Structure formats: C-alpha cells, structure tokens
Amino acid sequence: MGMIVIAMAIGIIMSTAGDASTYVSFGEAIARAKDGDDTKVHVVGRLKKDAKGHIIGMQYDPTIDPNYFAFTLVDTNRVEQRVVYFQPKPQDFERSEQVVITGNMQNQVFVADKILLKCPSKYVEKEVTASL
Amino acid sequence: MINTLIGDIGHVSVIIAFVAAMVASYAYFMASGNKVEASGDTSWRRLARGAFYVHSFAVLAVIFCLFNIIYEHRYEYYYAWSHSSNHLPVYYMISCFWEGQEGSFLLWIFWHVALGLALIRTSRKNKTWEAPVMATFSFVQIFLTSMILGVVIGDFKLGSSPFILMRDFMTDAPVFKMDPNFVPTDGTGLNPLLQNYWMVIHPPTLFLGFAATLVPFAFAIAGLWKGKFTEWVKPALPWTHFAALSLGIGTMMGAYWAYETLNFGGYWNWDPVENAVYIPWLVLVGAIHTMIAYRRSKQGLSASFILIIASFILILYATFLTRSGILGNASVHSFTDLGLSGQLFTYLAAFMVLSIALLVYRWKQIPSTEKELSTYSAEFWVFIGAAVLCLAGFQVLATTSIPVYNAFLGFIGIESNAALPADQIAHYTKFQLWAGVAIAVLTGVGQLLWWKKANKSSFKDAITLPLMFTLLLSSLVIILSNKFDVFAFKLDNPVYITLFVSSLFAVLANGSIIAGLVQKKVSLSGGAVAHIGVALMLVGILFSSGYDNIISQNHSGLLYSREFPDEINRDNVLLWRNAPTQMGKYKVSYHGQFMEVKGVPGYVSKELLFRTDDEYVAIARGDIKAKNKIYYKTGDTLDLHSPENTFFEVEYSNEEESFTLYPRAQVNENMGLLASPDIQHFADKDLYTHVSSIAPEEREWGQLQEYEVAAGDTLILNDYVAVFNGIERIPQVPGVVLADGDVAVQADMKILGERKEYHAHPVLMIKDQMMGRLPETIEDLGLRITFMNIDTENNRFTIGVNASQKDWIILKAIEKPFVNILWIGSIVMSIGFVMAIMRRKQENGSDGKAPATDRKNKRKVQAA
Numbered sequence: 001m002g003m004i005v006i007a008m009a010i011g012i013i014m015s016t017a018g019d020a021s022t023y024v025s026f027g028e029a030i031a032r033a034k035d036g037d038d039t040k041v042h043v044v045g046r047l048k049k050d051a052k053g054h055i056i057g058m059q060y061d062p063t064i065d066p067n068y069f070a071f072t073l074v075d076t077n078r079v080e081q082r083v084v085y086f087q088p089k090p091q092d093f094e095r096s097e098q099v100v101i102t103g104n105m106q107n108q109v110f111v112a113d114k115i116l117l118k119c120p121s122k123y124v125e126k127e128v129t130a131s132l
Numbered sequence: 133m134i135n136t137l138i139g140d141i142g143h144v145s146v147i148i149a150f151v152a153a154m155v156a157s158y159a160y161f162m163a164s165g166n167k168v169e170a171s172g173d174t175s176w177r178r179l180a181r182g183a184f185y186v187h188s189f190a191v192l193a194v195i196f197c198l199f200n201i202i203y204e205h206r207y208e209y210y211y212a213w214s215h216s217s218n219h220l221p222v223y224y225m226i227s228c229f230w231e232g233q234e235g236s237f238l239l240w241i242f243w244h245v246a247l248g249l250a251l252i253r254t255s256r257k258n259k260t261w262e263a264p265v266m267a268t269f270s271f272v273q274i275f276l277t278s279m280i281l282g283v284v285i286g287d288f289k290l291g292s293s294p295f296i297l298m299r300d301f302m303t304d305a306p307v308f309k310m311d312p313n314f315v316p317t318d319g320t321g322l323n324p325l326l327q328n329y330w331m332v333i334h335p336p337t338l339f340l341g342f343a344a345t346l347v348p349f350a351f352a353i354a355g356l357w358k359g360k361f362t363e364w365v366k367p368a369l370p371w372t373h374f375a376a377l378s379l380g381i382g383t384m385m386g387a388y389w390a391y392e393t394l395n396f397g398g399y400w401n402w403d404p405v406e407n408a409v410y411i412p413w414l415v416l417v418g419a420i421h422t423m424i425a426y427r428r429s430k431q432g433l434s435a436s437f438i439l440i441i442a443s444f445i446l447i448l449y450a451t452f453l454t455r456s457g458i459l460g461n462a463s464v465h466s467f468t469d470l471g472l473s474g475q476l477f478t479y480l481a482a483f484m485v486l487s488i489a490l491l492v493y494r495w496k497q498i499p500s501t502e503k504e505l506s507t508y509s510a511e512f513w514v515f516i517g518a519a520v521l522c523l524a525g526f527q528v529l530a531t532t533s534i535p536v537y538n539a540f541l542g543f544i545g546i547e548s549n550a551a552l553p554a555d556q557i558a559h560y561t562k563f564q565l566w567a568g569v570a571i572a573v574l575t576g577v578g579q580l581l582w583w584k585k586a587n588k589s590s591f592k593d594a595i596t597l598p599l600m601f602t603l604l605l606s607s608l609v610i611i612l613s614n615k616f617d618v619f620a621f622k623l624d625n626p627v628y629i630t631l632f633v634s635s636l637f638a639v640l641a642n643g644s645i646i647a648g649l650v651q652k653k654v655s656l657s658g659g660a661v662a663h664i665g666v667a668l669m670l671v672g673i674l675f676s677s678g679y680d681n682i683i684s685q686n687h688s689g690l691l692y693s694r695e696f697p698d699e700i701n702r703d704n705v706l707l708w709r710n711a712p713t714q715m716g717k718y719k720v721s722y723h724g725q726f727m728e729v730k731g732v733p734g735y736v737s738k739e740l741l742f743r744t745d746d747e748y749v750a751i752a753r754g755d756i757k758a759k760n761k762i763y764y765k766t767g768d769t770l771d772l773h774s775p776e777n778t779f780f781e782v783e784y785s786n787e788e789e790s791f792t793l794y795p796r797a798q799v800n801e802n803m804g805l806l807a808s809p810d811i812q813h814f815a816d817k818d819l820y821t822h823v824s825s826i827a828p829e830e831r832e833w834g835q836l837q838e839y840e841v842a843a844g845d846t847l848i849l850n851d852y853v854a855v856f857n858g859i860e861r862i863p864q865v866p867g868v869v870l871a872d873g874d875v876a877v878q879a880d881m882k883i884l885g886e887r888k889e890y891h892a893h894p895v896l897m898i899k900d901q902m903m904g905r906l907p908e909t910i911e912d913l914g915l916r917i918t919f920m921n922i923d924t925e926n927n928r929f930t931i932g933v934n935a936s937q938k939d940w941i942i943l944k945a946i947e948k949p950f951v952n953i954l955w956i957g958s959i960v961m962s963i964g965f966v967m968a969i970m971r972r973k974q975e976n977g978s979d980g981k982a983p984a985t986d987r988k989n990k991r992k993v994q995a996a
Contacts, residue, residue, distance in 0.1 A: 005519050009526055012563065016530045019559045023549040040554030062825060066942045067686055067702040088704050088824040088942050091805030102554050114554075 021102065026073075026081040026110070033105035040104050040113070045073040047099065048080060057082075060089040073099060073110075083110045090115055134208045134313050139295035142197030143282065146293065149190035149241075150277040156183035157270035163263035164358065177263055181252060184270060188245045194280075195238060198294050202228050207316040210301040211235070211294045217321035219748055219774075227331045228322050230339075233455060233472075234294035237279045239336060243343030244273055251347070261367060264354035265347075272346055275479045279472060292472060324776055324798045325806055330389035334382060338409065341379030342447055345416060347371035349444035352437055353487060356494045365436060369423050370972040372440070376416045377965035383409050384958040395807045395822040397946055398677060399954070402556045404459050407532040408450030414525035416443040418518035424659075425511045432515060434498050439522070441487050446529075448480045459535050508588055510581035517574040524567035531559065565631060568670045572634040575663040576641030582659075583645050598640040605640075606633045620817055620949045621679035628678050631670060638667035655971050662964025665957045672954025676818075683716030683819075684945040704824045707782070709939040710887055710912055722941050723781040724911055726794060728773040732756060732763045735779050735794055736770075739911055742866040747775040751866040767866060774798075780823055780941050784812070795822045795943075799829075817949045825942040833916060833934040840930050850915055850935040854883040859922070859929065865895055865906065874899045879919045879929065885912055894919040894931075907932075914938040 023042045024032075032041070047055045048071075057072035069089040074080050083101060096117040103112040159180030162168060168176055198211065202225050207213045215228040215235075230236040248269045255262035282293020298316065299308040307314050348368040355364030386406070391399040400406060419439035422432040453459060456473035505512040534550050541548040553559035576598065584594040609632070613623040623629060642660040649657040686702035707713055707722040714720075726735035729750075741750040750772055756764040764770055779794040793810040809822035839847055843858035857880040865876045876897035883890045895906035896919040907918040914937060920930035 001515065001519065005523065008523055012523065012527045013530055015563075016527070016534075016553075016559075019531075019553040020534055021551040021554040023551050042551040042554070062706050062942055063937075063940070065686075066704045066706040066825065086702065091825065102551075 025077045026075045026079045027077065029081075029105050029110065038104050038106075040102055042100055042102050043073070043075055043081075043110070044098065044100050045075040045081075047094075047096065048072040048074050055094055058089075058093075062088065070109075073101065081110050082108070083112050085112045085115060090117060092117060134297070134315060135206055136297070138197050138200055138206065139209060139297065142194050142201075142295040143293060145190045145193035145197065146277060146280055146282070146295075149187050149194060150274065150281055152183045152187035152190060153270050153273040153277055156180050156187055157267055157274055159183055160263050160267035160270055164267055164354075169260075169263075180263070180266065180270075184248060184252065184266065187270070187273065188249060191238075191241055191245050191277075195242060198235065198238065199225075199229060201295075205319070207319050208298055209294075210296050210298050213298055213316055213319045215319070215322060217319040218317075220322060220327075223329070223332055224322055224327050227326050227335075230335045231322060231326055232294065234280045234292055236335065236339065237276060238294070239339045240342055241273065241276045241280075243336075243340050244269065244276065244346060247343055247347060248273075260360075261351065261354060261364075264358050265350040268350035268353050269346065272483075275482070279475065279479075289471060291475065324774070325393055325808075327774070328389060328393050330385055330392070334385040334389055337378055337385055338382030341375055341377075341382045341409075341413075342451075344371060344375035344378055345412065345444050345447050348375065348419070348440045349487075352440040353490065356437070356490050359494075359497070361494070361498050362433065365423050365426055365433070366976060368440070369420070369427070370969050370976065372416065372420050372423060373965055373969045373972065375443075376413065376420060377962060377969070379409065379413045379416065380965070381958070381962055383413060384955075388955070391820075391951075392811065393808050395809055395824075395944075397680070397820065397822075397944070398948075399951075400677075402528075402560050404532050404535075405454050407528050408453050411525045411529050411532070412443045412446035412450060414521045414528075415439055415446055418521040418525075419443055421514050421518040421521075425514045429509075429511050430499075431501055431503065431505070431511055432518075434495070434500060435515070435518065437491060437498065439518070441491060445480070445484050445487065446525075448483055452476045452480045453532070453536070458539050508581065508591060510578055513574055513578035513581060517571060517578055520567055520570045520574065524564060524571075527563045527567075528560065531556075565627065568673075569631050569634045572631070572638040572667050572670055575666065576634075576638045579642055579645050579660055579663060583648065594644070595641070598637060598644050601640050602633060602637040606636050620681065620947055621675065623679075625678070628674055631674050635667045635670040635674070638670075639664050642667070655967065655974075658964050658967030658969075658971055660964070661967055662961050665959070665961025665964055668953050668957030668960055670957075672950055672952070672957055676948040676951035676954060679949050681716075681947040681949075682944070683718070683947055684943055685715075704942050704944050706940055706942050709914075710885075711938075715945060716947070718784040718786050720943070720945070721783050722939075722943070723783060724939070726779040726781055727775075728777060728779070729756065729764075730771040730773060732770075733758050735781070738778070739909075741770070741772075744867055748772050753866065767864060778826075779810075780826070782810075782821060782941075782943065784819070793819075793821050797823050797826055813952070815952070817947050818951045819945065819947055821943065821945045823941045824944050827937075827940045831936050833936045836918070836932045836934055838920060838930055838932050840928055842928055849883065849917075849933050850913065852883050852885060852913055852915070854881055856881055856929070856931065859919075862895070865897060868897070868899070868904075868906075870897070870899065877919075877922070879917075879931065881917060881931070883910065883913060883915070885910075887912075892917045896920075896922065911939050 021040060021042055023044060026043060026045075029041055029043060032039070048057050050056050055071075057070075059070040060068070066088055067086050069085045069087065071083055071085075071093075072080055073083050083103075085101075093115075098118040100116040100118070101110065101112040102114040102116075103110055105111075159176050163174075163176035163180055165176075200206075201209045201212045202216050203222075205212060205216065205218060211232060211234065212228075215231045216225060220228065228235075230239045248266060251265060251269070252262060255265075277291075279291045280294060281291030282296065283290045299305075299312055299314070302308060348371050351364040351368035351371070355361055383406070386409075387399040390396070390401065394401075416439075419436055419442075422435040422439060425432045426436055452473075456476050458473065505515070531553065534552050538548045538550055577595070580594045580598075581591060584590050606629070609619075610623050610629065612618045613621060623632065642663045645660040646654075646657045646664075649660070682703045684703060684705040686705050705713060705715060705720075707720065709722055709724060712719045712721040725738045727738055727741060727750075729736045729741075736756055740753050740756055742753050743750050748771060750770045752764045752766055752768045752770055754766050755762050756768075756770070776798045777796055778799070779796050781792060781794055783792045784790065791812055793812055795810040796808040798806040798808070805826065807822045807824065809820050811821070812819040841847065841856040843856065845856045847854050847856065859877050859879050862876050862878050864870060868876075870876060874897065876895055876899075878893045878895045881892040881894075883892060890910050890913065892908045892910060892915075894908045894917050897904045897906070905918050905920070907916050909916045914935055916934040916936070918932040918934075920932045922929055
C-alpha cells in the first residue's frame with residue numbers, strides 16, 4: 001500500500017507541474033500564440049499613463065456593453081499590449097500600482113479571464129490626515 | 133493626552149508571559165526527567181505550574197490592555213488607530229482585536245493558555261502526562277509570545293508589539309515632529325468586509341482549532357519522548373476529535389462568511405488562506421482514523437504518529453504561508469507583512485526538525501504488528517480512507533506551495549517563474565472530486581465492515597440493502613432531472629453522477645449503521661453521523677457548484693462582441709433605474725439606493741435623507757415609514773449605521789412570486805467598491821445577487837432649462853408631465869439655521885413618473901440678504917429641479933431643470949441549487965464529532981479527558 005500511495009503522490013506532483021502556469025512577458029505570450037499554444041499565462045504589468053500620470057487607453061462603457069472592458073498594459077519589458085476583459089471593470093482599477101492578468105493571446109489582443117490588482121493603499125501606509 | 137501607562141503594562145505583561153513560558157517549559161522538562169518522576173519529587177512540577185499560571189495571568193493582562201486601548205479609543209496607539217474607529221459598535225471592536233496579526237497571535241496564545249489550564253486540571257488524577265505534555269505546550273508558547281514581543285536589539289527585531297505608539301510607528305510623519313503628544317481624533321476603522329457577525333465568531337473558532345491541534349501533538353511527542361508509544365493514543369483521541377471539530381466548524385464559518393459577504397460567487401475560492409486550513413484538517417481527520425483503528429486492532433500506530441505530527445506542522449506551515457508575505461501575488465487576503473517571516477520560518481523549522489528527529493530516533497522502537505490485513509477487515513478500508521485524505525491534502529499542498537518554490541529557488545539563486553494554475557477551480561476539482569468519490573464509497577464500505585462481522589457473506593448481506601436503495605434513488609433523481617423539469621438542473625454529467633451515487637451510498641450505508649445501533653447503543657454512532665454529514669456536504673457542493681446557473685446573461689449590447697462571437701460568457705446585466713429587464717424566469721427591476729437608519733427596520737431611501745457634515749447623521753426630508761408605522765417625521769435628525777453602505781433595491785417578480793433583494797456596495801476610501809450579495813433562500817436553491825458596478829456618484833447634468841410658471845401650470849420636463857402647484861413659506865430648512873429676517877419658501881411640484889407620482893420641493897431662501905437655493909433631485913427620473921426666482925408682483929416663478937442620464941447598476945445573479953444541503957451536512961458532521969468526543973470521554977472513564985470541552989463543543993455546534 002505504501003508503494004501505491006507514493007506512486008499516487010508522484011502522479012499528483014507531475015500533474016501539478018503540468019497544470020502550473022507561468023509568469024511571462026507579452027513577447028512570449030505572442031510567441032506562444034504563434035506556435036498554436038493556447039495555454040493560459042500570467043503577465044505582470046502596469047497601466048499605460050501619459051506624461052501627467054493619467055491612465056490612457058481605458059475603454060469601458062457599461063451602457064453599451066457592461067461585459068466589455070479593454071485597456072492597455074505595459075509589461076516589465078515595457079512592451080504595450082491591448083487587453084480585453086469580458087467582465088465589468090474592477091472598481092478600484094485606476095488606483096492599482098501593479099496589475100497581474102491571466103489569459104492568452106487571441107486575434108491580436110490578450111484576452112484576460114482574471115485580473116488581480118495590487119493597490120498600494122489597500123493594506124499598507126494609511127496616512128495621518130485627521131485633524132491636521 | 134497620551135496614556136503610555138496602559139501600553140507599558142501591556143508590553144511588560146508580554147515580556148512576563150514570554151519569560152514565564154520559558155520557566156514553565158524548562159521546569160516541566162525537568163519534572164519529566166526519569167529520576168525526578170521516580171523519586172516522587174514534585175518541586176519541579178510545582179514550579180512549572182506556578183510559572184504557567186503566571187504566564188496565563190500575564191496573557192490575560194495583555195488581552196485586557198489591548199482591548200482597553202481599542203475600547204477607549206486610545207488612538208495614540210497604532211493598533212487602535214489602524215483597526216478601529218469612533219463609530220464602531222462594541223461587537224465589532226471584538227473583531228478589531230484580531231484584525232491585526234498581533235491580535236490574532238494573541239487569540240491563538242489565549243486558546244493555548246485555556247487548553248493548557250484544562251490539561252493541568254484534568255491531569256490532577258492522572259499525573260503521568262502533565263509534565264511532558266505541558267513541556268511541549270510551554271515550549272510552543274515561548275515561540276508564540278515572541279511574535280508579539282516587540283523587542284528591538286540593534287537591527288534585530290523580535291516580534292511586533294501591538295502596543296506601539298503612533299509616534300514611534302510613524303517616526304517620519306511631520307505631525308509628530310511638531311507635536312509628539314498629538315493624538316488623532318478618530319481611527320481609520322475596521323475593514324468594512326470584516327464588519328459582519330461571522331467575523332466575530334469565525335476567527336476564535338478557527339484559532340481554537342489551531343490551538344487544539346497542539347494537544348494531540350504534545351501527547352504524541354510525550355509518548356515518543358517518554359517511551360510510552362502506545363499509551364498516548366487513548367487520552368489524545370478525544371482531543372484530536374475536538375481539534376478536527378473546531379477546525380472544521382471554523383472553516384465552514386469562514387466559507388459561509390465568504391458566501392454572504394464577498395462576491396466571487398460562492399463559498400470556496402481555493403485561496404491559499406483557505407487551503408492552508410483545509411490541508412491540516414484533512415490530515416487531522418486521517419489521524420483520527422488511524423488512531424481509532426489502532427485502538428481496535430493495534431495496527432496503525434506509526435501512521436498515527438506521522439499524521440498527528442504532520443497536522444501540527446501543517447498548521448505552522450499555514451501560519452507561515454499566510455503571515456510571512458511569501459504568497460505575494462497569489463492571495464488577495466493574507467495579512468500584512470510585518471517583517472516576521474524570518475521568525476515564522478525559525479518557528480516552523482524548529483518544530484519540524486525537532487519532532488521529525490525525535491520520530492526518526494524512536495522509529496525502530498514503535499511497536500508494530502506484522503499481521504497482513506485482509507480486504508474484508510474494516511481496518512484495511514480505514515487505512516485506505518486515511519491515505520485518500522492525506523493524498524487529497526497533499527495535492528492541495530503541492531499546488532498552494534508554488535509561490536514557496538519560487539521564493540526558495542530565488543533564495544538559492546535560480547530564477548523561477550512558476551505561477552498558480554490559470555484555472556484553479558478546474559485544477560483542484562479534478563483531484564478533489566475523485567477524492568470525494570473515494571471517501572464517500574470508503575465511508576460506506578468501511579463502516580459496514582466495522583460494525584458487521586467482517587466476513588464475506590455477512591458483508592454481502594449488510595451492503596445489499598443500502599446498495600439497492602442507492603441505485604433506486606439515484607436512478608429516480610437522474611430520470612426526474614433529465615426527463616421532467618423537477619429540479620433546476622439536469623443531472624447528466626457522468627462524473628457528477630458518479631459523485632452523486634457514491635455520496636448517496638454513503639448516506640444510506642451509514643444510515644443503516646445508525647438504524648442498527650439505535651436499538652443497541654446509539655452513542656456509538658458518532659462516526660456514522662459524521663460520515664453522513666460529509667456525504668451531505670459532498671452532495672451540496674456537487675449541486676451548488678456543479679450546477680450553479682448564472683441567470684444574469686446579457687443578450688443585448690453585442691456591439692463589441694463580434695471579435696469573439698461564441699465563447700464569451702456575458703454574465704452581467706445593466707439595469708436602468710425602474711426599467712424592468714427579463715432575467716431567467718424573473719422580471720428584474722432596480723428601484724434605487726437605500727441606507728440603514730438606526731431604529732428603523734429595513735432600509736430607507738437615500739432620497740429621504742438629507743446628509744449633513746457629520747456623515748453618520750442625516751435629516752429626514754419626509755416622513756420615514758416602515759410597514760405603515762411612522763418612525764421619523766420630516767426634519768427629524770437620524771443616525772446612520774454606516775455611511776459607507778449603500779443598498780440597491782432589486783425587485784424580482786414573475787407570475788408565482790415576487791421578492792425584493794438589497795445587495796450592498798460599500799464605497800471605501802482605501803479599497804474602492806466592495807460589493808456584497810443579498811441572497812434569497814428557497815428550499816431547493818439560493819438566488820445569489822450582487823452588484824458588479826454602479827453608476828458614478830458625480831454625474832454630469834445637462835444644461836439648465838428655465839421655465840417661468842404660475843401656480844397650476846403644467847409643463848413637460850424630460851418627457852415627464854409635471855404640474856406646478858404653487859409655493860409655501862416654510863419655517864425651517866433642513867441643515868440650515870434661519871435667523872430673524874431670513875425667509876424660506878418652497879415650491880410644490882408634482883411629476884408623473886412611469887410607476888408613480890413624485891413630489892419635488894426645491895427651496896429658495898433669503899438668508900443674511902443673500903439668495904440661497906436648495907435644489908431637489910428625483911433620482912428615479914434623472915431630474916434636478918431648482919427654485920430660481922420669484923416675481924412677487926405678478927405671482928410668476930422661475931423653475932430651473934437639469935436632466936441627466938438615469939441611475940443604473942450592473943448586476944450578476946446566480947442560482948445555486950441545494951446549497952442548503954452543504955450547510956446541513958456541516959452541522960450533521962459537527963454533531964457526529966461531538967458524539968464521538970462524548971463517547972471517547974466516557975471510555976476514558978475516571979481518568980477522562982476534556983471535561984470542559986464538550987460544553988464548548990455544544991455551544992459551537994449551536995453557533996454553527
């Protein structure tokens with residue numbers, strides 16, 4: 001029985017390794033799509049901003065389609081990519097310091113099915129402003 | 133005034149608790165020595181007990197000080213400032229206590245103290261275990277109290293103190309440079325998601341489970357250390373049950389909180405924080421099984437040692453995962469990194485190395501039987517069941533630890549970019565579902581073999597009836613769901629059918645055991661009851677998650693979707709205010725924004741509330757009624773429960789029924805929009821509804837249109853018919869103090885909307901010879917009406933009107949069939965555990981364990 005348990009544990013490890021996703025750049029995500037590899041990957045990036053720090057390229061009009069949100073993400077190699085998310089725009093999206101998206105390239109856009117936001121204000125560094 | 137005394141008392145108490153734990157640990161260690169034991173010298177034990185009492189008292193003092201800081205709003209302390217605020221009710225102040233890392237460590241320490249005292253008390257009769265068990269207990273307390281010690285020696289920081297002053301925490305803040313005695317007037321408040329009654333009882337229950345795993349661990353270590361390899365199982369067993377019970381209830385409370393408060397659409401998200409508790413729970417339940425098997429047939433002792441030790445180490449690992457910041461991007465709700473990761477790792481490594489080394493050192497001496505297990509012995513199936521539980525736990529562990537592999541590889545200089553699986557639900561389901569199938573079948577087969585005489589023919593007799601009923605009932609359900617629309621789903625997926633059939637078998641087989649035991653001794657049936665609970669939970673999970681149905685499918689707004697025509701689920705629907713939309717079999721309409729007012733049942737429309745500078749206070753714009761009773765009159769001052777919370781009235785109706793839900797959204801400065809669902813419960817399903825997005829609060833108004841009218845005139849405003857009834861002088865204006873010589877008049881207008889008539893009363897006033905205007909907004913119609921001017925000579929009045937886009941929300945609605953079965957199953961499982969504890973306690977007889985425990989359990993079960 002011990003042997004069977006060990007064999008199954010090894011099977012679990014192999015399968016986990018197979019299911020694990022990877023953090024990649026947009027360049028690699030595009031290369032994968034070209035090779036016909038449609039596995040989902042993680043990309044870490046920041047929102048594209050103009051010189052004044054305003055976010056540019058965000059498209060969300062719920063009155064036309066509440067399930068379509070598009071934005072431009074700049075990955076760690078400074079490559080820009082259009083991203084489409086078929087869900088409502090996350091409400092605190094603009095505040096995010098860093099964005100992690102999960103998905104793959106389809107027809108020249110990155111289709112994200114998950115967005116994780118890292119907001120600087122979320123847990124750390126609240127400021128003392130009260131009664132100043 | 134800064135009160136440094138209370139913090140100093142607290143800090144000193146932490147240090148006393150830390151030192152006393154060291155003394156207790158050393159003295160208990162000495163008291164466990166063979167020579168001391170043999171000589172009958174009790175001086176070491178007396179010293180150890182005394183030290184542990186001092187430790188316990190100091191811990192209570194720490195808790196008192198920290199709670200006092202929160203309760204008295206002492207914002208000079210960082211803990212109170214960052215976790216509490218002036219308006220927080222007392223029961224949420226309790227939640228503040230453990231919102232922070234330090235407070236939750238304190239809670240854990242507190243339970244260890246409570247359990248330690250219970251052990252000392254119960255061991256008065258059986259003194260052999262006290263010293264070695266309490267040595268481990270006190271040793272653990274050294275590590276835990278060090279986490280909140282907050283001692284800094286040079287660059288080395290030992291623990292994080294909850295008693296740190298604001299000025300010491302924020303040394304760079306200019307305000308403290310100007311005035312070191314500055315005290316903020318209000319705190320930043322408790323995370324609004326935690327302002328929920330489950331958050332008052334879920335953490336204590338969960339931490340009680342964390343703490344209770346230490347008891348069987350301490351017994352196992354004592355058994356290894358003192359060479360009592362077999363005797364420890366008996367006293368440890370009820371505690372193992374107790375730990376599994378509190379951990380299980382704690383986890384399910386967390387799941388229910390997530391279901392009710394968060395908006396990911398369910399009760400379980402495979403978040404590392406959840407997994408971190410699920411893994412030790414599985415291993416602990418596995419340990420219960422090997423221990424029970426050992427008690428009956430003297431087999432499975434080494435496995436029991438391994439699993440008990442593993443479950444405690446996995447609890448430490450869970451602590452390390454969720455508190456060290458190592459999860460980084462992988463989890464949305466781990467604690468803030470307090471820079472304790474090194475200390476946490478030391479804690480984990482110390483216990484892992486020490487206990488495994490002890491186990492290896494003693495391994496050869498652990499008695500084992502060489503007897504082969506026949507497939508018709510119950511123990512054989514019990515061991516397979518334990519193995520399945522552990523493999524299921526191992527699978528979750530292997531995946532949840534992916535961020536740890538990255539960190540480890542990074543530490544030794546290899547760059548790794550592995551991420552958690554993209555589709556976590558599919559990944560975990562593909563293992564856990566089959567583990568569920570295996571467990572369901574094994575509980576049935578194992579229990580039948582356990583209680584019947586284990587041979588081929590009697591087993592066949594025992595299994596025939598449950599098996600027949602299983603096949604009959606499951607075919608019935610499959611046919612009814614597929615051919616007739618009896619249920620909200622069609623049970624046609626072969627994998628789901630497998631899980632359903634095996635769970636049903638588990639219920640019926642265990643049910644037949646209970647039926648048999650009712651006549652003999654029903655108190656023995658705890659196992660069967662717990663197994664039925666587990667099987668019911670599996671059924672509940674199967675239907676609520678496997679067959680959940682998003683009814684808010686969007687079929688309009690196909691403008692953008694041409695890029696990806698087929699594969700995209702459009703799960704959210706936009707609802708304009710008062711414009712009904714068909715959704716599944718319901719007509720759904722959104723009727724506006726509401727708030728909770730103190731003393732008024734239900735919700736009050738925002739349009740009836742005139743907000744003031746104090747965001748917790750509003751003035752009634754009209755009479756506030758609920759169920760034909762007037763609670764407040766126009767002009768009364770009202771207190772709001774929480775200004776952050778807005779409730780969106782959503783009405784569902786069809787020919788058969790109609791009901792109204794109030795999903796909530798909190799607009800929080802720090803965290804953006806936090807949406808919580810409202811759930812309509814039916815016998816066979818839940819309807820789960822939450823807002824995904826809301827219209828921006830600052831909206832754009834169209835150009836001001838001016839109309840000159842006389843009393844009785846009719847006009848058309850933004851396609852609505854409106855009548856100007858006239859004006860009247862009013863003695864007071866909400867929120868304004870009128871002096872002598874000031875005049876206020878209000879216009880009375882009636883507007884005919886789609887559903888009802890609206891009355892608008894815009895105010896024009898002359899105060900201190902200045903003209904002031906108070907417009908009225910009718911949100912339902914998207915109109916803002918301003919009383920511009922009066923021409924007293926001709927009795928003509930000027931009315932200004934702005935129009936705007938109407939208010940809207942985006943809504944997601946999911947049907948979850950039979951989710952009730954999951955909650956019922958959890959309660960049944962807990963009852964089974966309690967029965968097992970009672971039985972084991974009775975068996976242990978006069979040297980019985982845990983007199984205090986079962987009382988606690990009962991309360992917990994009722995709470996669940």
